[in-house]
Amino acid sequence: MLIRFGKTVFATVFLLASGLSVSLATQNSVAQTSIKSIAIDHVWSGHRIKPYLLTRGNNQYVAYFDSNRQMTVAHRTLGAPWRYYKVDSWLGWDSHNYVTLEVDSEGHIHVMGNVHADPIEYFRTSEPHQVRSLKRVEVMVDKNIEQRTTYPIFMLNKNNELLVKYRDGGSGNGNEIYNIYDTKTKTWSRLHENQFLDGQGKMSGYFEGPALGPDGNFHLIWVWRNTPNAATNHSLSYAKSPDLVNWQDSSGKPLALPLTLKHSEVVDPVKPGEGMINGNVKLGFDGKNRPMISYHKYDENGNTQMYLARREAKGWNSVQISDWKGFRWEFGGGGSLGRFPIKPHNPSLMDNGNISVLVRKNAQVLRFVVEPTKLKTIKVEPADLYPKELELVTKTSNQSTLTSSDLPFEHQVFAGKGKSKKGGKYYLSWYSQPGNRDRAHSVISQPSVLLLHEVVSP
Template identity: 70%
Template sequence: MFLINMKYMKKIIYCLVFLPMFFSSIVYAKEPEITSIAIDNVWSGHRIKPYLLTRGEQQFVAYYDANRQMTVAHRQLGGKWRYYKVDSWLGWDSHNYVTMELDSEGYLHVMGNMHADPLEYFRMSEPLNVRSLKRVSVMAEKSLEKRMTYPVFLRNKQEQLIVKYRDGGSGNGSEIYNIYNTQSKSWSRLHANTFLDGEGKMSGYFEGPTLGPDGMFHLIWVWRNTPNAASNHSLSYAKSEDLINWQNSNGEDISLPITAKSAEVVDPVPPFAGMINGNVKIGFDHNKQPIISYHKYDANGDTQIYVARKEGKGWGAVQISDWKGFRWDFDGHGSLGRFKVKPYSPELLGNNKLTILVRRNDDVMRFILDSDSLKTIKVEEADIYPPIINAATEVANSHLSKGSGLIKLENHVFKGKGDSSAFGKKFYLSWLTQPGNRDSAHSYISQPSVLTLSGINDSN
């Protein structure tokens, strides 16, 4: 049974009147305009992430259907969807997300369903024809494609397609980059060596590379010694102009592979000190300098939010929260389920201010910081995504909200990737799932959820 916050009740009532389950177009007074459509019934038995990509007028959604099969849908904006299912099925592992990117010739590349698993990669044989997706058995080097994890597609400044992934296991893995040649339709290694090497002692968990306003790609990561999530340590940084040659924050060259000894450390947080992979985020201040948000334990053992920024030849860290008696212990293996605290990337505000969204349990707050000192000016209530998306999701999944109440489902939102907006809209996916269960099966499998795509006016 769903418990709906009363402040959203009015929106939900309006949705029940004007938003049919499978298609809607709603305009509220003083509310953003939203258009929502149902994509498909999808697996809801545990938390798993779909993907939404918009490039120009072309839009793609990749997800696992109600039978756990990887599915890709394509449309030209405003047109009808065309679907295709590939021969890949999801297990219970929440690491096995799906990701994709379009190359400069209009061929879609799809990867996913890998957590220290052999290559799962599909590529179109005809431009913009989703039903031409075919499995590719070897990407660039078969010996490095047997235990693949965390695939990420990105583009360099020349719009060439690049993919990166981890080869090996948690606490014992190397980072690999490949680049795609559209003429030969083949991949090759971007670097002669591995990009990052834990030397059999640790693995790097990355955020980025992110192209900054200074024209450089910025990369941050934490090291992790073992599969135990609490063994994360040493927030680190590197930057590059071309993703091939890398430097530290002082512009000094870093030879590859980067190791724990050669990496630049932003904050030497030790293992079991409250820092976790996935919760280090990068943004940029008014001077185009990178600024990093993350969390760790303070001197009293409480979890606190920090920001770090370059100061002189080194980095300075500032504690921006002042929580008493709040400590998130996340010891253990496997997917941890819903994080008890999650910071988002720092963003610019006017009047020389910065803002950082933070979710702590069910509360979302916005920290307003002075851009010069990084000190907290105020903290206010906030929303991570437009709340009207939640209303559309609840209506589309009313069949679940009226269920037996044996399991409380979680509401998820994925902000679309690729072009930031198209036809004046920003796009989001939303769906419901059971909570994470350390990558193990639940005793009960919920009914499929409706995966909903919502377009919200970019002007709002």
Template identity: 65%
Template sequence: MNALIPFKTLRTAFLICLLLIINAFKSHASDEVIHSEAIDTVWSAHRIKPFLLTRGEHQFVAYFDANRQMTVAHRMLGKPWRFYKVDSYLGWDSHNYVTMELDKSGHLHVMGNMHGDPIEYFRTSKPFQVRSLQRINVMVDRVVEERMTYPIFLLNKEGELIVKYRDGGSGNGNEIYNIYDTESKKWSKLHQNQFLDGEGKMSGYFEGPVRGPDGDFHLIWVWRNTPNAATNHSLSYAKSKDLISWTDSNDESLALPITLDKTEIIAPVPPFGGMINGNVKIGFDQNQNPIVTYHKYDEKGNTQIYVTRKQGREWKSQQISSWTDFRWEFGGSGSLGKFLIEPFAAEVLDENLLAVKVRKNDDIFRFILDSKTLNTIRVEKSHMHPPQIDGISQASNRLLENSTSLPLEQHVFEGKGDGSPSGGSYYLSWISQPGNRDRAHVIISAPSVLMLHETK
């Protein structure tokens, strides 16, 4: 005998299902890919990052083509690309990414392909015209610019172009900031003194500076004693209103150069304690306070994710993961290949909740935190980019994947600068072999297709 289900129960069930569908649609609506296109074939024999920059109607992409040559392209949004190749060629070093930015007069500045190498810098002689890119052999000081690494462009509050890079080697390097004058077309040092000094014993690996919702620039870094990645220690913090004068989180002035004994250490992780450069990230809570994500070993030796935030005059760390039998034992020099875990900056969900995304192996998790206590409320599956991108990229690279049994990695890079006219974002995707500690692979894989994706 069939029992009749009351109408009220059916209606309730229907409404619940409808709400679930609506919420699912809302959570993925911003992830819809509305346009994809191939840009070029690119080097795929090891991992190396391209760069995508959008400023208003102008869009630029920089990458190493299938023949390892640095290539820069420009277009007005929705129009064809115009390409230009400069005389800079990639080796096997996965540190040698390329980066770029526009100055206030519309000239494009491009740097990259450097890991303890002499300067590789190009600038346009005509605004927005990539085919006017010219090599510049000296920025400020030829002597200092012989061992350059990790170049980053940023804009100060006045829109002036600044570049920072490391001078020297791993475990013994200095951080250099230069500022560009668009009238004279000349660079000068931003600081009279050295920015950070490891006193010959260590160097700093930086994340940022990041301009926060309070308008200030926030900088975090770890100290590293030797080229061995396991010797990272002492997660540190400083902030600035103008990138010239710096203070700690209590607004107490920091004299340059910053040394370890003058540093505000916000997480005293020791060497070989499970913290690595590149995996410290800075975000902000509902009150515009910086909140930093990192990982280290817990008391049982497992790798865990932590966040730290200022409380009173001190920083308080909170463990947010509870993994068992998981330890990422890393070390050595050179590019380490794909990290087993990768944390990201904390984001505000609403007035009571924060979210921290973490990639563990190939899985993406989102830790939902109570914004007051930083305790973990729940952990849910998530994604780092629109899932459709993976399928589109794999389809465009089917010939590469079918032609080899080599291990391959899929990469997605979110563009910098402005979003798309639809209110979404731009992404690049490509496929490559993993890094190999900056050494040559036995086999060079076929080129990958570099794809551009626009979302709404």
């Protein structure tokens, strides 16, 4: 289907396997954005779980859990039909158990996921780009340290070599493992001789990144967490690296591995119980390529507030950018929490030189427009995280599921990774019930339609 926003264009939405079609039309004075949407599959909607979408040139890959909770991987050449394959891995009720993938320099697909302190779940193709050649790989490097894996993330270094990182251990007592892949021998090896991070039996790190910055360095931010209790997050920290092997602080001083709380750089010494949580610290860069971090914590009155920290000449400068009254997110306990009432996104540079910090606060999405010199908030305005028309398309495709149930569904949108030769942006969208601290809901909802959207701006 095609929806073009800005002038009247009729679009037909085909509901997967239902035979029903619905026509949509919108009107505006100036053509702005076109959206092409296709249905991928019926997918699990019983709780929040993240799929993955990757575009590399003319190749596109998607990984998700189908309506039977089975891990599914699909590939297509852009514009061509999808080819699907299901591997022998099934999802439970844990919202940590997302699926992720990457493609190495020879076109082989690598897939990991469905783990939360579980033995490694890793699959690799024997033929480039051919999802139907995916096979389980029982051991990546060392079976002894691949028994309690969590949070797998694939990445490429500056030489286009494939790496993966994951946590070994549990919350409050875990270690980060980095492995690097050799395409010639088709084997993995440890990237670091020593342990990368050491919580010394008292804490573990929850990371965002590493992300390659405009200065050519990889930048990593994290919070420490003492126990499975989410309220015990503390000490926002930072490190950078030119090669993911040798690490340094923001001034360029070398950091010896393993990183510890004492021997790493703390951006903001937030204490446990002071309102900071893992997953809600986000990295960006200003017009001078300086790292910035958006996050939240309690102010002196106990209200939850947004902060923006930036590395400046004299060190890290953290500025409160919100001024909310009577708003406090009191969180704690273990397991996947429900929908966060506040969700910051990566700070970014605006065309006029100001800094944008997008924040979802309950049902609102706000943009904090911050001037770049003193990090003073100029204004707060309504904003969108993604084209809002996607929700209309998703609701139409899932209409029978949504109208036949009074369950509390959430609209989920995932921005795809990578780039295509065509340009444009790709998104996945679907509906699901919220997380339930990794426990079963009393009712299993009907499957949702997973949609792929290609969004093209003129």
